[in-house]
Amino acid sequence: MLATLPMLLLAQTALASQTVVITDAGAASAVAATAAVTTPVVDEAPEDEAAEKSGGAGDIVVTARRRTERVQEVPIALSVIGGEELQKSGAFNVNRLQQQLPSLQFYSSNPRNSAINIRGLGAPFGLTNDGIEQGVGFYVDGVYIGRIGASTFDFVDVERVEVLRGPQGTLYGKNTTAGALNVTTRAPSFSPEARVEVSGGNYDFVQAKASASGPLADNLALRLSASATTRKGTIYDVTSDEYLHRQRNLGLRGALLWKATDTLDLTLSGDFNVQNPECCVQYYARVGRTQRPLARQYDALAAAFGYSPPSKNPFDRVTDLDASINSRQEIGGVSLVANWDVGAATLTSVSAWRYWDWQPQNDRDFTGLPITTVSQNPSQQRQVSQEIRLASNGKNKLDYTVGAFFFHQTINTQGSQVQGSAASRFLLSGADASNPNVLNGLTSTNTINFDNTSFAVFGKLNWAVTDKLHIQPGLRVNYDKKSGFYDAVVSLHNSQYDFVATADNVAALLAANPAGSAARTTFQNQINTLAPQRYSPRFSAWNVSGDVTLSYDFSPDVHGYATYSRSFKSGGINLSGLPLNSTSTGVDLTTQTVKPEKVNAYELGLKTQFLDRRLTLNLAGFWTDITDYQATVNNNAINVIRGYLANAGKVRSRGAEFDASFRPSKRLNLYVNGAFTDAKYIDFKNAPCPPELSGGTATAPGGVTDPAGTPGGRSPAYCDISGQRLPGISKWSFSFGGEYNVPVGGSGGEVYVGYDGSYRSRFSSNPSPSAYTWIEGGSLSNFRLGYRKNDFNVFAWVRNAFNRDYFELLSTQSGSTGLIVGQPGDPRTFGGTISKSF
Template sequence: MSVCCALPVGWVGTAQAADAAPAAAPVPESTGNEIVVTATKREQTLQQVPVAVSVTTAAEIARAHVRDINDLSTLVPSLRVSEHQSSAQTDFLIRGFGNGANNAGIEPSVGVFIDGVYRSRSAAQISDFPDIRRVEVLRGPQSTLFGKNASAGVISVTTAEPQFKHGGSLEVSYGNYNALVIKSTMTGPLTDNLAFSLASGYNRRDGVVHDAGSGQDVNDRKRGFMRGQLLFAPADGPRVRLIADYSTIDENCCAVVNLLSSSTTSVIRAIGGKVNPTSDIYGDVYTNFGSINRIRDYGVSAQIDHTIAGVKVTSITAWRKNTNYNNQDSDFTSADLLSRNMADITDTTFTQELRLSAKLNDRASLLLGAYYFNEKISQTGQLLYGSQMRTYADQLIRGASSNTLNVALLEGTFGALEGNPTKYTNRFFASGTGLNKAYAMKDESISVFGQIDFKLTDRLTFTGGLNYTKDSKRFSTGTVSSDAFSGINLNAAAYAPLRYQLLYGGAVAAGMPTTTAAAYASANMNNAAVNPLAALRALQFMPPFLNVPNAVESGRVSDDNLSFTARLAYTVSPQLNMYASIATGFKAASINLSRDSRPALSDSAAIAAGGLATTNLRYVAGGGRYAQPEKSTVYELGLKGNWGLASVNIAAFYQQIKGFQSNIFTGTGFDLLNADKESVYGFEFEGQVRPTRELTLSQSLTYLVPKYDSFTNSSFGNVSGMTPAGIAPLSMTLAATWDHVLPNGHHVILRGDWHYESPVQIQDGLPGFLSAGVSAALNAARPYRRTVSQIDASLSWKLNNGLEFAVWGRNLTNDRYISVVFDSPAQQGSISGYVNTPRTYGVSALWKY
């Protein structure tokens, strides 16, 4: 359970807390209202910070046996974490807002910072942290202090600094699914002014879903981590903290189940493929080969703190590199339809932040800063047909044409009508053909920001802040399609004789006199609106690609924005603080680095006039190559109180995002679009009570009412006025910790928590429903829903000599649900989804010295 409140000392200014503790002093384990946070980029106790922030301490993470950042949502109800196509594709949502998975060109709306360093993509955010100290979740837009990376919120992870006292720890945990976790830390002085720390971890678990097609277990864990730190902390002079880390992930993720079968599912089974039955969605899955998710993430950073003439100067410099190689059988069946869906992504970032903070007088304190961000992304990949794709497509074509057409007939006919009967022989849906993809992007951004705290009275403090951000992106593509069938223009004049023949003898002319049918066919053989070949367009999965930059599209986009914060904080009494605030957020334009990157409809005339249009080129209204910036605003009232035995934190808010960047998987690619306006209002409650010295009870609750105020061009049509999918109206965590001290000084600690999310529709809409001929009523019903009810518990025996033993379990009732649904690739009318993790349990031993 995240902690909500802190000591009732009233709101304070900037510089006071920033210089509070001696640099080299050991860091005690703060609890409850004493926790110090850096939510406003300076050190303050949680009670003092007039911001909606939840804090999860290292002790809470250890007691709850949280293994990685994905598990945090069970402790912080306002945060939701979802894993998608691969280990690297993880979404973080705060108050229902967030995106970024499955597309390297999209920056998340929730910024993740580790020791003050921004991690720009989820592949660089999900590694384990053996030396974690606390996790702060800042709710709502935080762009004034965190720039363009925080339009919906911030997750800030702080690790333990090196100590000037020898110490360390070793933890070993073993559980079901052959799970083994080993964590170790070591710290101590090297000289009077120099301390070091080393931390490492290994996290392994067999897969929790069996793949009966490949014979492997899926959704496993295999992660390693190392971090080394040096802390130079002289009695006077600059304080320097150097960090170097390296982490690896090598996993088989993520299992996909079939939720809705269609006629295409019957075809797959007819050619010998297997798909899990919809009656057993938590059973076996079927693919041809195991997924590869191989991530390497590493980097270095240097933080320098120095006080000059009463001004505290902080510099954080960081360089990071992340490589992410993944491959997947993306038809999610044992039929060999797609033999390869590979992506090899490299992301290199350099960041520099400089801050100055000072107390101007008894009433005012000031923080000024500048931030530079430079990122380079390169991606290559392949999406290729498998050995059974031709047979599969042949059966679909026969079914769509009442057995009039087939693959071989189309190859010969199209070739003959073009004057070369063998031109397409054995080329349609041939094994090894498809897309060879290449994308690159460079992003350069600079921000300047400032914030002032001014005490209007002894109890009332005004805070005002501004952030100006300038962001520029350059991007290019080099994608080539070898899919011959997708390169066919079914409306081409050359194919008029085939269309005439189909119209003359097909269902369109059924019942007409022969002369009438012939006249109809003659008049309409070049009418695209009644093209009898139109049904085949659904099988043109990978048409020729118009690469960028070109004569019409520059491959450049630039944005700037001024964000602000205005807040009044009032100390009602030593036990109670209140605040009211308005803040804005900004996220720069995101780039669609996917096979569905399409030119904007507004460029169609220029592209056609320039002779650039490729066959079957699709234009996107309002975007396609990139999404315009999103801008958020939050109005918030908050209350924080502490009365010794009880503490409370309440926030009521209304939050909106204009131009929300929506990234929706359509079954063949990703539609990157802007929602005109999306909003949510609600409240958050976090409370803690200690009825006895040994018992602590706590609760966190989030209530949300989201809405698409205006979204006319979504992937599912006009969804204005509808409730966005996936945002549970009510999320809640209840936790209890009983820490009993035995006569010999040992501790018996029992902890349990229950995380609940009320029923919610998972997906906004499913294009496959209507295109498969399923009724509009079924599409309107939006039948896929998720309810979460997870119970976790642990029992620990803590000895005086530093040893601690525990038994633990997560999701003890084996609550199962579908987290995400989507159109099944190359299977029109079928729906697939991702499943959650089942019950896990084990034992652990910890030694601290």
């Protein structure tokens, strides 16, 4: 995706012979000066004389550097989707956005456990570990959002979404090694305006959006906006007689723009979002053989309880979860953005405070059996950030952007996990497996704290060696300091024991029971299931990043560039529990921290336009090598439910991307975008094993093992998965579609029909590729048919029109039972939308 911006072009169907100019509204960030546009307004008048004469299909021109600059000439991999196109396609959050951007991947088992990846890189696949950074930066109006979980809100009054690929640390406040995703909301206006949009559909879907803006004084403008979404769930829970995977979202936003002088403006913004979706459910998908004895695999275990799920066809969309389900979150904050034009340059300040409160409840065993009856990690995040940038104005022989960034974040988590009466049979072996009292009521209460401080200075030059040749070097110096605290206290109350086990007394409690005794075995089984542990990890380091881009304008419509980036993703600390050491009485403290990722990225790009700019074709090839890649592992440890972090030796992501858009007339728009991504572990010799090799008798490294899926077999201590594919990544992905309109009524009205499709090939849904967790590829199709005139638009829509059954995620049940659970994608939905601007 190379700045073709075909989706935004589709939104401008009425401007077939005009240049679309995205201008600076006085609050554009200096970051945007070279890469993207922030806080814009849209001016439909032609700005570029050459483009005006071409009669071509709507060039997109950015002026965030206070000079006219066609996006096609910006040497960076960049895609933009405008607010109108978001409305038409139904992409009202990040999850739906990925269907339009082949290089973007978004995965979420619930809002907290979400990941945004670009070109297959960004965050390790699996449950979230708070102690590490995200490789893809998420920004709202220039403010960095410290946790991806806080990115799952519905878009409210959005002007545009921009996706940048590759390392961005020399231009962006936070160091991002895989890319950045920017959401820009509509700015306050000095001309009175209002927008109203209402949608309704099946599953009792109702969504309403409204915004209003206007002047309060000659130099003061206000904008208020709101969005509310509700929808019945798509999965029926027979236990609670409720539909899960519902939507209950509310978003409010306000912005106040003060034009203090002709050269100084300040924008004060605030937002509040609350979601209570009762998601995200995973349930029976299939069963595969593991290395556990056959009597301890899922089929036999379920039969022992006389249990069967309500359906073994996951697309019947019915489950019987016996634990409470909740995914409530509250997101909000305030920011102040100031822009001061000092003549030769613009000084920008972005100050922000944000919070995120997360209140989950889960059924972590994914069945109607009381195995794990409570598993939740409520957490509260607070962050403050300050960014200052200075960017040169005009179009000079040497332009620059320099800046400094400070970020401080705290996260406090109160975790709890409770085992039920079926836990002993599912998780234990020997005599204790038949005694439900061994694990019934076993409770772990976790206190987890995280403190993260980051500081950086960065800069980027643009040297025009000639009118056609530009050299753009960048540099970043970064400091990160992280500290944490993890304390798990385990309580058990039954006929045998009544005690509280902590990291301090567990050894004494073990010693009080003679080795080899039944009591000692029972106690050992309990602490192996939920181990008391306490540790305080620390990490701090400086690093230096840099990049250089060479760009050349072969002609006014053919532009090439080459980029090399050396970047770092900060080291991290493990805050989800550590694996037990060899004595099973303590934790392996060598796994407290993970080293920084070191990234070398190479990219070649070519941006072209033909036929009076009616046809756009952009190409790029990329190659990224990462050493000390941060991966989520669990080594089959029952007590580390969420997994812990480790460094893989080396990972490589390489591939090619293209964007193509064609406007043969102002009545017809067509586009197709594609990406080939080959992302592999190059060196990961001590990885966790897939489920088919897990659960058997443990063997020493290098010892004799049995073939995969041998009940009662011998399992390797770890597996070499070098050469295998990274999880969550399709080798091939495409988006495609178009829109055709016909004038009616002779007064500017038109009827239109549109189609948006996407395709992704199969991908692995397990950190170590497994035969049981491949998600097969397929396509999704969305249609719309409507009428619009001036500021009025009404259309009917259908999404997933052919009702394709597919999984968003597949996971394994703890304990190597062989149960594979899945989270299905949305079924076919249909409805209508009506909107009006005033």
